[in-house]
Amino acid sequence: MEEDLSFWAWGRTDRYPTRAMRQGLHAQIAAFLGVQPRPEREPPPVDTLDLPAPRIEPPPALAGITSTDRADRARHTYGRSYPDLVRGLAGDFRQAPDLILRPESEDQVAQVLAWAAGPGVAVIPFGGGTSVVGGVEYDGATRPGVVSLDMTRMDRVLEVRPTSLLARIQAGAKGPRLEAQLAEHGLTLRHYPQSFEFSTLGGWIATRAGGHFATVYTHIDDLVASCRMITPQGPWESARLPGSGAGPSPDRLVLGSEGTLGVITEAWMRVFPRPTFRGRASIRFEDWRDAVEATRAIAQARHFPSNCRLLDKREAMLNMVPANAGHVLLLGFESADAPVGHALDRCIQIAKDHGGTLLDGPHLREGEGRDGGAGDRWREAFLQAPYLQSALVTMGVMVDTFETAIPWDGFEALHDDVVRSVRAALKEHCGTGLLTCRFTHVYPDGPAPYYTFLGPVAEGRELQSWRAVKAAASDALVRHGATITHHHAVGRVHRPWYDQQRPELFAEGLRAVKRTLDPAGVLNPGVLIEER
């Protein structure tokens, strides 16, 4: 196992907030919420975890890639959502997978699937384990055993075609490993989800992850030129193409399949030359509606900023992004070809025309590296946030996020309803709470709003309270026709709302495809469609 990864909390143990940081966090949250969080609770030692013995043994041929280490199994039990952290901190690993298998080749993946089909052992494909929607957990009570199929040993960039800006990459490559290999060729994938350090290419494809770019290339979908997966019925490989119109896209059935149809093993990805021209600015708005209208106008003007992140004043405050107690729009452009000043200037002008005032910038730069501006402060807060979430959970603070997308014409009513519903739920279950909003991605036809909520929660009532707030949020989304997820995926958490939103006949089609590719029903059972 990877010794430096926490068995219950976000990320690396050596990056967990220090005692001093946690004290500061405690004080900050007390100020935000107006109540004192509980003193920290210590996670239990690994040898005291409630973690049953494995029920199955691997076939001899796969013994060499098998782990039954307790901490390893604990680490593969959950993703990293709030309820995952709560259960982990409580030492509840009753649904730990029996075995961790770490294939080093497609042959081994195929062997695992062939072996599992006979007895009906469930196979849960596992990348970084950073799902926030219950995408990698499975209680497996009705099964003889559960395997967590950890893909991270298949982590190489296999082939690069610089002429075509394409790279063939194994699905188990985590963000930094993938970028380091591409950097040798002067290239980059530029896909930076919050989980970048730990999540894998295969996980991004399986969950339709959202990335770096606020416009145009919003989802990993747009960067996939082809992909390959091993299904229980054999390999599935699409042609490496810049575009095609030959029947429905095979790749688009793999994208978002969440480990239910096959195990993604590699993909040809559209990569970028490293950007050398950048520009950024931040614009303050006193009025939220002005800020939204400005952002809409910018999205619809189609200058395609790489960053177009609107933070409401609470979000800015929570992330310590300078906003002078207002709402703030962070604008960024980047190019590997030419200066970006004209597009940036025009977007600043649009923002001003909608009541914005320039807070910082425009800053234009040539060359690589960071410049310490608001965008960088945002990025640091962004990557640090999940660690703080883990620490907050130890202090009895419920903290979670949810995200969506909706046409502009429906946003205001949705937002009002979300704010009203989630605040009411926080009030009822936490006594008080905070709800913040930002736009992570924007489209000409609508924004992708992202909400963070926090509130103090009574010991022993964490999961119950969280379920109530999550349901209030999700019900509001569905009431307004907003998607249950823009880029966090469906997993087990979003299933009830997903089922209401997808065309029922599409679900029927998905069931038919699942029966065809995975007749024994061993792959991530119960995700996207019900377990048979």
Place this chain on the structure above:
Amino acid sequence: MEEDLSFWAWGRTDRYPTRAMRQGLHAQIAAFLGVQPRPEREPPPVDTLDLPAPRIEPPPALAGITSTDRADRARHTYGRSYPDLVRGLAGDFRQAPDLILRPESEDQVAQVLAWAAGPGVAVIPFGGGTSVVGGVEYDGATRPGVVSLDMTRMDRVLEVRPTSLLARIQAGAKGPRLEAQLAEHGLTLRHYPQSFEFSTLGGWIATRAGGHFATVYTHIDDLVASCRMITPQGPWESARLPGSGAGPSPDRLVLGSEGTLGVITEAWMRVFPRPTFRGRASIRFEDWRDAVEATRAIAQARHFPSNCRLLDKREAMLNMVPANAGHVLLLGFESADAPVGHALDRCIQIAKDHGGTLLDGPHLREGEGRDGGAGDRWREAFLQAPYLQSALVTMGVMVDTFETAIPWDGFEALHDDVVRSVRAALKEHCGTGLLTCRFTHVYPDGPAPYYTFLGPVAEGRELQSWRAVKAAASDALVRHGATITHHHAVGRVHRPWYDQQRPELFAEGLRAVKRTLDPAGVLNPGVLIEER
């Protein structure tokens, strides 16, 4: 029926080339090919066509939307590819559909499907009938009857949300009708396939049509916010969303389904404000490789031109686009927000850096309307071309197109092979011939090349010769991993090569979905997957 549409040739009878134009064409082609085309052959009168009597009657409730008119049935027998024109000109309508049904509501579509399922009457969804891949023809010999389901009476823009730049449009709306209704709101879909005047929104979605924009929004796929279709098992409707990450995209299974899974009835489309700023230029290249490299550099610089159409010197000559006997790159930018001069200038500079010389422009304009430049001359030639094709067929000239997409790293070898293989086939079957190439769309990872071939063909050997040349072209595409179609769809013509290129397990999935949605197998049997 629509009286002004030809029963055998492209488009409107009143737009068929005049006698003088045809004489000019005859002389021009004689000069290009170095041989005299045959004298024109007259199409047969409608009452002499080989067109069997209908084998079935509609149910009484649908009698009012049924046509059995001979010319109407002839017009619904084929698309408008070369072999379609040859068979039409020969009066061969033996596989005419028995009935034309023109539903005016989704209820009527559902009634047709319910009625057809019992006896197994085949239902072929029909939009503009402009397929060039045999997408709307069906011999129906094993069926009790064949219905052509003409959707063009469902042609309204039902709802517009200007705030979100979205419009709900019925699938039977043809290009001009759709644009006229959007224009009332100052909006436009900006999707201009060559068939624009006759083809329908539903047809574009079913076939993943390629449109106006050379970059970013290349296929209709990118403009679909949601869609609705009536399947034999009931309605399928996706949520109207700017983006989502909730499972595999339902819309992407409808896109490219070519009438095999259901009848598309309406869609929420992403529309545009009418552009008010434009810029254009044309650049000449002496050397084809320089031209390709320049186009690649421009595509990879990501300034997202709306037009980036590279014509080889033969293509420019054939379309009378000024190119001074060289290859020519037509560049265009458009915006509804701001002047486009900077991006245009930068792309011109890139082209010059790769050996190009400025032939015309840069021309910048504000306001609507055309300016008579090379782009406009191209557009006129583009819309006139299918009429000229029909006239050429009467002169014994084989003329057809094929198109593909491939990563840049594979283009040169593909192109050499295509040129060699198609010229050899033309030599063998026509004695001589002409092959031209243009790029219709470009991506950072590869171009979408589009080829036109022509050659004189012996009377009575038209179909046989065409099949040989088409096979030579298609085999070359498959040899190099280039897609069998970038935006012309699969239909019946491309099936053998499509079958080699799609993942076989995807085909299995598609079969399973088809059995689920269309258990009687009545919808466009044999397209995409084999008839059961």
